[in-house]
Amino acid sequence: MTRRFKIGDHVSWNSEAGRVSGTIIAVHTSDFDYKGHTHHATEDDPQYEIKSDKTDHVAAHKGSTLDHAK
Template sequence: MTKKFKVDDHVSWNSEAGRVSGTIVKVHTRDFDYKGHTHHASEDDPQYEIRSDKTDHIAAHKGSALDRI
């Protein structure tokens, strides 16, 4: 089962720098371009844009990479 999240959920994920936390700012349910790459998303398998708590950097991840905190 795919994890589902909504805008303003506080989540964490693994990055190259270790565990990072942030807040979901957008939910994508269709394919979208982000930083020069096409990210595939659907109603059944959305992708999320998350703003990092520490750096305000925006990252895009599937729900399977995220944990609600």
Template sequence: MPKSSTKPFKRGDHVSWNSEAGRVRGHILRVHTEDVDYKGYIHHASPDDPQYEIRSDKTDHVALHKRRALRLLKS
């Protein structure tokens, strides 16, 4: 895995991830560095392993994902 893949993402980055419906693209809204309760589920996060809150480009659906599930897209 390339070294750049461990670089943290920041708010506004355009990323993609796999979902049941296929590859999804969206922009990062927030970076959570502490556990966050989202839709009744606790998503575990820390400064070393944050959760990224992302809004889908197509549906406006908001999802939370860890760094390892995301791929940075070129603008």
């Protein structure tokens, strides 16, 4: 089962720099362009834009890579 999140949820994920946390700012349910690349998303497998707590960097990830942050 795909994990579902909504705008405002606080989540965490692994990055090259270690564990990162942030807040979901957008949910995509269809393909979208992000930083010059097409990201694939569907209603059944959405992608999320997350703003990092520490750097304000915005990243896009599938729900399978995210966990609810504590």
